[in-house]
Amino acid sequence: MSAAAPMRLEDRLPGRSGALLWVIAATGVAIGPHLFNQPVWVVLTTTLALAWRGGVHLGRLPMPPRWILVLLTVLMTGLVLGRYGTLFGRDAGVALLVLMTGLKLLETRTYRDAMLVVFLGYFVIITNFFYSQEIPVALYMLVAVFATTAALVRLNAGEAIQPVRESFGLAGLMLGQAVPVMIILFLLFPRLPGPLWGMPQDSTTGVTGLSDSMSPGSISQLLQSDAPAFRVSFTDDPPVPAQRYWRGPVFAHFDGRTWRAGRETEVDALPQAPDLERVVTYTINLEPHERRWLLALDIPVSVPPDARMIEDHYLVSSRPVRRLVQYTLASRTDLILEPELSEARRRQALNLPARAAPRAQALAQDWRSRHEDDEALIRTALGHFNEEPFFYTLSPPRLERDPVDQFLFEARAGFCEHYASAFVVLMRAAGIPARVVTGYQGGEYNRLGNYLLVRQSDAHAWAEVWLQGRGWVRVDPTAAVSPERIESGIRAALSGDLGAPDFIRRSLDWGIVRLQWALWRDSIDYYWSGWVLAFGPERQGELLERLGLGRLDWRGMITLMVALVGVVVLVFAAIFLWRNRLPVADPLAVVYRHFCRRLARGGLTRAPHEPPMDFARRIARERPELAEPVMAFTREYVALRYGASPDPERFGRLRGLLRRIRV
Amino acid sequence: MKALVPDRRRLREWFITWITRRQLPEGRTLRLHRRCIYILPTRQGYTFALILLVMLLGAINYSNSMAFMLTFLLAALGANAMWHTHRNLLGLRITRRPAQPVFAGQTAQFVYTVENPSRVARRGLLLETLDGAPVPFDVNPRGENQVTLDLPTRRRGVLRPGRLRLHGRYPMGLFRAWSWLYFDESVLVYPKPLPMDQAPPFAGQDEGESRERTDPAGEEFAGVRGYQPGDSPRHLDWKALARTGDLYIKQFGEVSGGQIWLDWDQLPAGDLETRLSMMCHQVLQAQGQGLRFGLRMPGLALEPETGEAHQRRCLEYLACFALPAESCP
Numbered sequence: 007m008s009a010a011a012p013m014r015l016e017d018r019l020p021g022r023s024g025a026l027l028w029v030i031a032a033t034g035v036a037i038g039p040h041l042f043n044q045p046v047w048v049v050l051t052t053t054l055a056l057a058w059r060g061g062v063h064l065g066r067l068p069m070p071p072r073w074i075l076v077l078l079t080v081l082m083t084g085l086v087l088g089r090y091g092t093l094f095g096r097d098a099g100v101a102l103l104v105l106m107t108g109l110k111l112l113e114t115r116t117y118r119d120a121m122l123v124v125f126l127g128y129f130v131i132i133t134n135f136f137y138s139q140e141i142p143v144a145l146y147m148l149v150a151v152f153a154t155t156a157a158l159v160r161l162n163a164g165e166a167i168q169p170v171r172e173s174f175g176l177a178g179l180m181l182g183q184a185v186p187v188m189i190i191l192f193l194l195f196p197r198l199p200g201p202l203w204g205m206p207q208d209s210t211t212g213v214t215g216l217s218d219s220m221s222p223g224s225i226s227q228l229l230q231s232d233a234p235a236f237r238v239s240f241t242d243d244p245p246v247p248a249q250r251y252w253r254g255p256v257f258a259h260f261d262g263r264t265w266r267a268g269r270e271t272e273v274d275a276l277p278q279a280p281d282l283e284r285v286v287t288y289t290i291n292l293e294p295h296e297r298r299w300l301l302a303l304d305i306p307v308s309v310p311p312d313a314r315m316i317e318d319h320y321l322v323s324s325r326p327v328r329r330l331v332q333y334t335l336a337s338r339t340d341l342i343l344e345p346e347l348s349e350a351r352r353r354q355a356l357n358l359p360a361r362a363a364p365r366a367q368a369l370a371q372d373w374r375s376r377h378e379d380d381e382a383l384i385r386t387a388l389g390h391f392n393e394e395p396f397f398y399t400l401s402p403p404r405l406e407r408d409p410v411d412q413f414l415f416e417a418r419a420g421f422c423e424h425y426a427s428a429f430v431v432l433m434r435a436a437g438i439p440a441r442v443v444t445g446y447q448g449g450e451y452n453r454l455g456n457y458l459l460v461r462q463s464d465a466h467a468w469a470e471v472w473l474q475g476r477g478w479v480r481v482d483p484t485a486a487v488s489p490e491r492i493e494s495g496i497r498a499a500l501s502g503d504l505g506a507p508d509f510i511r512r513s514l515d516w517g518i519v520r521l522q523w524a525l526w527r528d529s530i531d532y533y534w535s536g537w538v539l540a541f542g543p544e545r546q547g548e549l550l551e552r553l554g555l556g557r558l559d560w561r562g563m564i565t566l567m568v569a570l571v572g573v574v575v576l577v578f579a580a581i582f583l584w585r586n587r588l589p590v591a592d593p594l595a596v597v598y599r600h601f602c603r604r605l606a607r608g609g610l611t612r613a614p615h616e617p618p619m620d621f622a623r624r625i626a627r628e629r630p631e632l633a634e635p636v637m638a639f640t641r642e643y644v645a646l647r648y649g650a651s652p653d654p655e656r657f658g659r660l661r662g663l664l665r666r667i668r669v
Numbered sequence: 670m671k672a673l674v675p676d677r678r679r680l681r682e683w684f685i686t687w688i689t690r691r692q693l694p695e696g697r698t699l700r701l702h703r704r705c706i707y708i709l710p711t712r713q714g715y716t717f718a719l720i721l722l723v724m725l726l727g728a729i730n731y732s733n734s735m736a737f738m739l740t741f742l743l744a745a746l747g748a749n750a751m752w753h754t755h756r757n758l759l760g761l762r763i764t765r766r767p768a769q770p771v772f773a774g775q776t777a778q779f780v781y782t783v784e785n786p787s788r789v790a791r792r793g794l795l796l797e798t799l800d801g802a803p804v805p806f807d808v809n810p811r812g813e814n815q816v817t818l819d820l821p822t823r824r825r826g827v828l829r830p831g832r833l834r835l836h837g838r839y840p841m842g843l844f845r846a847w848s849w850l851y852f853d854e855s856v857l858v859y860p861k862p863l864p865m866d867q868a869p870p871f872a873g874q875d876e877g878e879s880r881e882r883t884d885p886a887g888e889e890f891a892g893v894r895g896y897q898p899g900d901s902p903r904h905l906d907w908k909a910l911a912r913t914g915d916l917y918i919k920q921f922g923e924v925s926g927g928q929i930w931l932d933w934d935q936l937p938a939g940d941l942e943t944r945l946s947m948m949c950h951q952v953l954q955a956q957g958q959g960l961r962f963g964l965r966m967p968g969l970a971l972e973p974e975t976g977e978a979h980q981r982r983c984l985e986y987l988a989c990f991a992l993p994a995e996s997c998p
Contacts, residue, residue, distance in 0.1 A: 015803050016795070121713045121842055125720050128743060132724050135735040144735055151739070155746065155841075162842040164793035166807045172790060176840055180753060184745030191741035198729055329732045539734045582752060586703075586759055586787075 017116045023167050026063050028157035029120055029127070030056045030111065035150045036130040037104050043137045045089060048101045051082065055108030070112055079109055100133045120161055127154045139539050141530065152177055186574045194567035196560040197543045199312075199325075216254045216444050218297060220423055220467060221264040221409075232461055234293055235446055236301055237532050239457040241287040245303070247448060249339050251468070251480065252301045252460060254445035256318035258354055260434075262362035263409055265427060265442050268354065270322060273315045277307055277341055289334045291536050298323045301445060301460075303337040304480075310335065317351075318441065319343060319478075330540035343478040347439060355439030355472060363410035363431050370435035380438050380473055384481060387432055391425065391486040394418065398488035422447075425483040426467040439472035443480070455529035593657070598643055601664055605636075608669030618644055632667065639663040682799065685832055689849045697914055698764045699850055701835070706758050706848045708751060714843035717747055750841035757791050757839050758846050761808070766815075767896075767915045768856040770984070772949070777820045777856045779830050784813040793839035796850075798830050825860040825945065825988045859984045862953055863946030865937060928961040928973045931983075941991065949987050956980045966990065 019026060034056055041049045061067035082105045083093070090098035107126040114120050131150045134143060155177035160168055236252075244250075257265035286303060300313055300321040309315050310333035313323045323331075347355070358367070377383040397419040405412045405424075410431045413424050426442050433440035447466035449458040468482040537545070550558050558566065602612050605625065612621045622640035626633035642660045689705075710718075721744050728736035766780040785791050785808035796816050797803035808814045822828055836847035896905070896916030906917040931951045936944045948964075955962040956977075963973035964983045971983060 015805065117842075118713070122716065125713075125717055129720060129724065132727065132736050132739050135733055135739065136727075136731055139733065139735040147735070147739065151742070158842065159840045162793050162839045164805050164807055164839070166792060168790075168792065176753070180746055180749050180840070181742070184742055184749050187745035187748070188738065188741040191744065192734075192738055195737070195741070197732075329734075538738075541734050541737075542732060578752070582756070583703075586756065 013116065017118060019115065019117050019120055020161065020163070020165050021063075022165050023160060023163065024063070025157065025160040025163070026114070026120060027060060028153075028160045028173075029123055030060050030063075032150070032153040032157040033107060033111065033123060033127045033130070035153050036127045036134075037107070039134050039137075039143065039146065040100065040104055040130070043134075044097070044101050044104065047085070048104055052104050052108030055112050059111045059114065069115070072113075075109060075113055078112075079106075082106075082109070096133075096136055100136070103133060104130060117161070121158075124154060124158045124161065127157075141534055152181065155181060183578065187571055190567060190570045190574065192541070193546070193549065194563050194570070196563050197541075197546055199543050216295070216297070216299070216465060218255060219264050219266045220257055220427070220442060220444055232463060234528070234531070235295075235460045235462050235464065236290050236292040237457045237459050237536075238288050238290050238303075238449070239455075244288075244451065244458055245286060245339060249304070250448050250458075251304050251443075251466075252446040252449075252464075253304060253306075253320055253443060254301055255299050256316070256320050256470075257442040257444065258318060258357075260358065260362070260427075260431070262359045267316075268318065270314075271317045273317050273319065276309065276315065277305055277319070277338070277343060284340075285336050285338055287334065287336045289332060291330055291332050291532070291540060292327055293535070294327050294329050294331075296326050296328065298326050300327070300331075300333060302335050304339045305341045305343060306335050306337050307341075308336045320443075329542065330535050331542075332536065332540055332544060342476060344472070345475070345477050347472055352439055352472075355441055356434050356437065358431065358434045363408055363414075363435075365411045366414050366428065366431050367435040369414075370432045373432075374436045380471075383436055383438065384433070384471060387429060388481070388483060388486040391429075391483050396425075396487045398484065422484045423467045425487060426469050429469045429481065429483040433469070433471050441470050441478075443468050443470055447482075452525050452529055452532070454525050455532050457532060459528055459532075594643070594646055594660075597657075597660055597664060601639060601643075601667070604664070604667060604669060610669070618647075632669070635663065635666045639667060678800070685799070685849060689832065689851060697852075698762060699852065701758050701761045701763070701848050703755070703759055706755055706846055708755055708844050708846040710843060711838055711845050713838075714747070717743075717843050721747070747841070747843050750843045753840050754838060754844040754846045756789070757794070757837050758835065758848055760787055761785060761791060761835075763835070763850060765852050765854050768854065770857040770859060770981075770988075771822055772859045773822050773825045773861040775822060777822050777828055777858065779818040779820065779854070779856070781816045781818070782813055783808050783816055785810060787811070791839075792837070794835065794837045796833060796835050798833055820856075822858045825858050825942070826992050827855045827989070828858050829855045857985060857988050859988045860942065860945040860949040862950035863943060864950050865947045928963070929955065930963045930965055930973065931955065932965045933967055934965075945987050945990060949984065952980060952983045952987070 034053065037049055037052055058067055058070065062069050083102070086098055086101045086105070087093060090101070092098050093102060103126065107123065107130060110119065110126060111123050114123055128151070131147050131154065134147055152174070156174045159173045159176050163173065238244075255267050258268045259266040285307070288303060290301060292301060300310065300323050302321055305319060306315065306321060309321060310323075312325075313321050313333075315321055344351075373383050373386050377386060395418055398421055399419050402413075402420040402424065403417045405417065409424075410428050413420055414428050423444075430440040430442050444465070444467045446460045446464040447468070448464045449460040451458050466484070468480060468484065470478045470480055472478050546563075547556070550556055550563075555562075555566070598618070605612070608629075610625055610629065616624070618640050622636050625636045639660065642656065642663055646656055646660060688707075721740060724736065724740040724743070727733070728740050762784040764782045764784070766782065768777060768779050771777045781796070783794075783796075783806065788810045790807065790810050792807040794806050794808070795803035796806065796818060798818060798820065801818065801820065804816055804818060806814050806816045818830065818833070820828065820830060830852075833850040833852075834847055835850055836845055838845045896918050904918045909915070909917040931948060933944070933948065936947050939947070948966075952962070952964070956975075959975065961973045961975045962979075962983075964971040964986065966986065969986065971979070971986070
């Protein structure tokens with residue numbers, strides 16, 4: 007920018023109206039929430055830049071010289087690079103955007119610069135959604151959009167000082183008028199199932215969920231989290247609490263410390279069961295957890311599209327769950343799984359590292375020598391957990407050398423994953439095929455929204471053993487130690503425990519009102535995440551199905567979208583044209599014409615040369631019954647037409663007089 | 670390149686004339702109808718569209734519902750801005766005020782009254798001639814505002830502002846709406862007065878006796894001038910109103926001083942414009958001294974008279990002297 011060239015009037019930044027201060031304030035509102043997403047210095051530097059530019063506007067500070075801006079730009083880029091190791095991806099990109107918005111403002115001298123800052127402000131607002139899409143965030147961003155739009159209006163209003171109400175009113179009006187088109191585009195814009203390019207790694211940070219392996223401590227992290235894992239709505243009644251086992255990944259490989267899933271071999275045939283047995287149908291809204299498995303109630307007998315069932319009977323989606331997904335399933339809670347176990351599968355389900363847990367292996371062999379029958383042996387094992395001093399706690403002592411032996415014979419305190427792991431080791435050592443199942447157990451029924459909420463803190467691990475003639479049978483060793491855990495859920499099992507999650511303590515302290523509010527809030531969250539956040543290709547298809555447009559492909563959708571937008575535009579155009587129609591040239595003449603037409607219907611036609619008063623007198627002669635109203639009207643008309651000061655109220659009276667004339 | 674510049678300007682003028690060929694010049698008042706308001710995106714509008722596209726790509730990539738929602742909201746907002754930008758001009762009533770004649774070199778002022786009959790304020794408006802500097806203004810709801818366009822004058826004759834452009838990009842700056850205003854208006858530019866040193870101002874020879882006063886009461890008709898607020902309606906020139914549509918005031922003045930002839934042939938030699946400037950100066954001098962003066966030019970003689978009307982007649986004659994008929998009324 008050369009200072010010598012005279013600036014065109016239109017490029018000049020309106021100074022007197024203070025529009026720039028509004029732009030600065032709106033930008034401040036937009037960057038605010040990034041304080042929680044970005045290092046403090048990013049937001050702080052930008053805030054300082056905003057304050058400096060504000061000071062320049064008020065005449066307190068000089069505009070920063072160019073070399074300082076260049077230096078700051080290089081410095082900030084370097085800091086971002088140092089912090090994130092890259093300039094791309096979500097976090098580094100947002101940091102750069104926020105910083106550069108501040109620096110751009112520092113060199114804003116013209117209208118064009120200020121406009122760019124406003125646009126960058128809109129962009130900053132949208133980046134907030136890449137961190138959170140919760141309702142409070144959405145409401146805050148709505149305020150930010152409103153403020154930014156009002157600042158944009160002020161920036162374009164010229165030098166005149168615009169009333170605050172006018173700019174905010176216009177911004178609100180324009181945003182309100184934009185809502186119908188927004189809804190149409192949101193519902194009908196064709197959605198793609200996957201990302202356009204690789205998802206940066208940093209977007210997975212902070213997402214909780216079951217992990218793809220189980221070692222001591224991996225589930226206890228989840229137990230501290232109140233975050234929802236998924237929500238289920240049942241077609242009929244939900245199963246009783248003790249039956250609410252939500253199946254996640256199944257682990258059959260053990261290395262002495264960690265359990266892992268085997269190869270993902272797809273099951274040959276879906277489990278079949280006699281028709282008499284109860285089928286539970288339900289719909290799950292699964293929160294994003296960045297892994298591929300889909301949770302299901304006990305044994306699913308159907309598979310959602312885009313997913314497979316693995317040999318160990320759990321569901322795996324074809325791509326990681328990165329946003330809320332919804333699927334409908336049918337499950338059976340009592341079913342014979344794998345009545346015949348192949349030799350390879352049997353060997354895998356008995357596999358134990360030779361040197362792992364020697365004391366446990368000895369104990370199991372001792373049981374085996376006393377019990378021929380597998381079921382009797384299992385009862386003995388469960389009895390062992392029940393009768394020996396085992397405790398259920400979320401803060402067990404650390405297990406280091408051999409976690410299974412140490413747990414069974416020394417610590418004797420732990421929670422589901424310890425019990426499940428130790429139990430499966432004992433079973434395998436005794437020659438009974440067994441495996442670990444992870445998932446969730448329980449859930450909280452929300453009567454308001456009619457759905458079951460399962461939180462991360464409901465995470466659970468249990469065992470399955472294979473018995474001749476009965477297939478895989480669920481055995482939950484935790485139930486032997488703490489039956490309340492299964493019957494009433496984790497909150498009952500842990501009541502009074504200091505290791506209890508936050509939510510539990512809160513609900514205990516605040517009582518029923520608090521609980522009610524929590525129900526409400528979660529119901530709103532449920533619909534918000536189900537219908538707004540999870541609105542992807544599946545939901546879109548479902549919506550079209552409901553509207554009877556199930557067979558619409560993307561071309562059809564675009565056509566429908568354009569057509570609906572066209573309808574909205576036409577409606578707006580009609581309203582616009584009606585409200586901005588040219589005013590009637592002479593309203594008085596229009597009223598008089600109505601008067602003449604009314605009389606003409608009664609056979610009293612005014613001659614073109616006849617003055618109004620003469621015409622009225624003629625009517626009075628010919629039709630005496632009309633004399634009074636016609637004379638009154640004509641006198642009023644003449645007074646308005648030729649009188650000194652036309653009074654708007656008298657015009658209304660004239661219309662009233664016209665109505666009195668009945669021919 | 671240099672040769673192309675005026676051509677491009679003429680091309681633009683021709684294009685605008687072609688676009689507005691249905692728009693006949695207006696007498697006094699013009700109302701901005703939707704058919705004569707044009708609209709196109711501004712540079713900022715295109716930038717905004719580009720930013721929306723980037724936002725959309727981000728929303729698709731992250732499958733982020735709220736990002737979709739905000740992108741679509743902003744897209745609809747941007748499209749909506751088109752209506753509001755159009756509405757900012759729609760229905761405005763522009764009335765021209767009669768322009769006062771000026772001497773060449775002075776600035777001619779064209780004054781327009783812009784009325785806003787609606788309940789919505791019209792902001793960020795600009796009025797400009799095809800190659801002049803824009804004048805910013807706004808109009809309050811149910812209010813009016815006076816806009817003055819300053820046009821520099823260089824030559825004597827008739828100056829027409831031609832087509833005016835009224836435009837604005839309020840409220841969002843994404844679109845610019847504009848309209849061509851075309852008034853049948855002009856201002857007369859008198860020659861620039863040029864004092865002559867060689868000859869005394871009253872070189873003309875006296876001819877005949879001084880004229881009798883036509884009105885014994887001491888008041889005689891002295892011509893017309895433009896109406897100004899506060900003038901008595903008794904002196905309105907009704908015939909002129911019927912003829913031109915503008916208000917004029919009849920003036921009456923008193924006669925004083927002697928009688929002279931200002932003679933073209935008596936002027937020192939020089940080119941046409943210089944001599945006209947000299948003559949103009951003489952007319953002003955004579956009027957200033959309250960003389961009864963006549964004007965003798967090639968092909969015309971104006972009888973000696975006094976008063977502003979006479980001076981005006983003389984100056985008008987000088988302004989149009991030897992100019993083609995179509996450029997001079």
